[in-house]
Amino acid sequence: MVSLARREFLTGNEAMAEAAIAAGLRVFIGYPITPASDLFEYLAEKLPGHGGIVFQAEDEIAAINALVGATYAGAKAMTATSGPGFSLMAESLGLAAMLEAPIVIVYNMRTGPSTGIATGTGQGDVMQSRWASHGHYGVVVYSPWSVQEAYNLVLKAFDTAWRLRVPTIVLSDAVIAHTRELAVVYEPGEVKIADRKPPREPPGEFKPFKPDPDDLVPPMAFYGEGYAVLAESLAHDERGYYTTDPGNYERLVKRLEEKIHRNKQYVVSSESRYTEDAETVIVSFGTLARSALALVKDLRKQGKKVGLWRPVSIWPLDEEGLLKAVEHADRVIVAEMNLGQLYREVARILGPTGKRVELVPVLTPELPGPDELLGYFEKAGVEI
């Protein structure tokens, strides 16, 4: 088969929209918000031509609930938002996790908190992307640093969401959203995305929340197939029936998180640059990692043994990848556009190694270049 892959000069938002179409998106439900509206507008123009529906909800609360309903009715479904919209989605992000609904959320971070600087970029939502909803549950979060990677990670997000029946988030930012770069994109049908595991028992015997023992993921019956599936937001047993039984509750909540770790090989990924001999490793993610890489290259020219470790999956992190990248280093410096969120995770993982973990907070609505980034090292009193 001749591949129809083509090179396109796209913004991150356009690329993520193209990726969703290639992944088989059937329903996009959005609410306008900077810097995600143009992804919505792009799909409004294009998705109907591929047989899909674009719907503007009355708010983000409606959007995420509708997404969950859409996946139970059998559709690949996605939304795109930013911090304030994601805050509203927090309520039913927990619903999606509880119902094991394979929804995909493109989350373009902007400058917060509150309305913040709507047109600026940011990385303040690392924790919000993981812990926004009440109770303990699992989600998967990927973070791209380029238009191409944004495209690839939206494909990956659909695959993860449907393979694990878990809400999956692409944590991008305002810079990627509106930066135009060359990207290789595919046609629908050219990419392989995981599908649901269909029910193996007939209606009456099928239990919608009974996990397979190997991957802990329950097969999924869609509405309209005659299974009388009850999507129960209350704590439920394998039939989907509400129960306050403590043993059942413990099994359910543990499994919602454990199924991600059990299938870690599909989920986690990271990139190491110049870490083989690095005495100092800078940890950075998303677009800031591009400036960090440029800084690492500058420092290398000065003979300093500096490397970069960049997580691609943020939740969960590639812990083995991080430990390997810092093997020869005695210092690890986390540079991120907040006052220390990824830093906490890195410090937790490296705690037992005794390595020094330092933080360089980069608080600005604009992506700093390598020289400016170095200025933030100085401001934080972190020598390099």
Place this chain on the structure above:
Amino acid sequence: MTLQVQKLAPSHRVDDLLRTERLPHVWCPGCGIGIALQAFLRAVKDLEAKGVIDRKQLVFVTGIGCTGRASGYVRLDGAHTPHGRPIAYAYGVKLANPRLVPVVFSGDGDLAGIGGNHLLHAARRNFDMLVIMVNNFNYALTGGQLAPTTPHGAYSTTTPRGNPERPMDVARLVAALGANYVARWSIHYPVHIEESIKKALPRRGFRFIEVLSICPEIFGRHIGFRSPVDLYERLRKVARVKKPKRLEDIVYDWEKEITLGVFVDKDEPGYMESICSIYNYEWCNELPERRWGAK
């Protein structure tokens, strides 16, 4: 003597639409929700027997509250969603598979209080779904707090000196927003409720049926009508069946009159047909509302 439950409870005509293994239900003695639910289940049985609908295409969606618990007992595809969100969930079901017919069955607090924004916009869009709102005048599952439908002056646990607010006439509001079908009944009229559902279920667009219910255990006890019969009679005194000609003729006043009847009965294209007038989707000729409505 042993109690032989099986013999005391012979099978009922709607049993096959119920997850009978989950009974007994949570609703209090004297509660009116069962009357509304049974009217819906009887309507489904009847429409199915006439070959008008296929139960496999129904998706029964509820929110949080006493009425919201109904999805746990109904043997249809369904969802028990977070507080206020069943209409939002139902959007996604319909958009993802237009061959399905969402039925939202929930309470006044869930649909008109916390979920009010979804109700407004679903009605404005004439979005294809049937919404049955059971109005028990208060937040009963949580112990009797103020609802948007609680009568002015009434005691609730969060307005212990009487409700200073004016209540919302939800049916009149939905009628004003242009829904295809709007009716209000009370549990004194189970046959009328069933007939309304039979009319509205196969129809396109947004269909809204409010059912005034009695909650003697919480609302009744708080306002001095602890006995189901007393509250039943008190509600009957103000519930008046009429044929209002104008929106202004629809009244929601606990002291004087709560108007019952069919307020809107029209057949304009719903949201799904509306998008089919712009885009030619492969499902456009298979919308159940078109085929069911024609029978």
